[in-house]
Amino acid sequence: GWPEHVGIVVSVSGNTIKIIEGNKSDSVSYREIAVNGRYIRGYGVPEYSSKATSAGSGSGNGGGLKYSKGDIVNFTGSKHYASANATSGPSCKAGKAKVTDTAEGTKHPYHLIAVNGSGSTVYGWVNASDIAGASTAAASGSIAEGKTVKVKNSATKYATGQTIPSWVKSRKYTVQKIDGDRALLKEITSWVKISDLELA
Structure with missing residues (x-):
């Protein structure tokens, strides 16, 4: 048949996807189907990263953030994220980094890129609590x-x-x-x- 509705993926365990749908026997209910099962026509993922980036675009800091785009800061954390609201991210090394974007109101409001020679490997969105030290403007x-x-x-x-x-x-x-x-x-x-x- 034709694709007629969208289900929301709740979890994936092995080769089984648990979804919630609004038209299972005329009610909202869970359904379990096989990964790549014959009834699946495709998957969709919201563009979280583009929304986070656009929220922080521009030269200011949105008024509520301590650091601004262009500031050099001391990154003290050990993880960076692919988007400002990502739930998990890979490890990275601490050190000096440059603020290249901001996204006020998100889980990880600063986008940092490591400063060459600082020993840091950060390249992504980070927590505000993982930044210490003065901004470039204050320090210089x-x-x-x-x-x-x-x-x-x-x-x-x-x-x-x-x-x-x-x-x-x-x-x-x-x-x-x-x-x-x-x-x-x-x-x-x-x-x-x-x-x-x-x-x-």
Whole structure:
């Protein structure tokens, strides 16, 4: 026959699916059927991750979250999740990470990506309780991606070890990227320690 209704999967045990339907003998009732049984026409899963992502899109933090997109934080947890409301997730290592998205009101409201060289392997949604430490803005005097900065006169070396020429200190630059304690300056494509920068 034709597919005529939808059942909600309650549980799966071995090769048996337990579902609840609204038209079993004209009532709401449970039914058990074999996985890939002949009456199954397909499965559907809501797009939880897309909803969680859209809720946190944008540059703000929604007003109720402590950290914002672009902040560098200390991830102290041991699990990350594929979506902001996932019930289980794989293990990962703690360390410095960047907040790349937020989803206020969800189980795991922060999406983190590990900072290179930090030892962390986080890449996914995490619990708010698994984040500690100050945001990039708080830790570095409001220096963040997109800000206009100057290199301090006291700075002597780039974050990569080379000597900073004197002419570099007389100009303004845009912070293109933050990575841990250093910032990439767009106009000269060079990494400078955040402690050697000031807002222009």
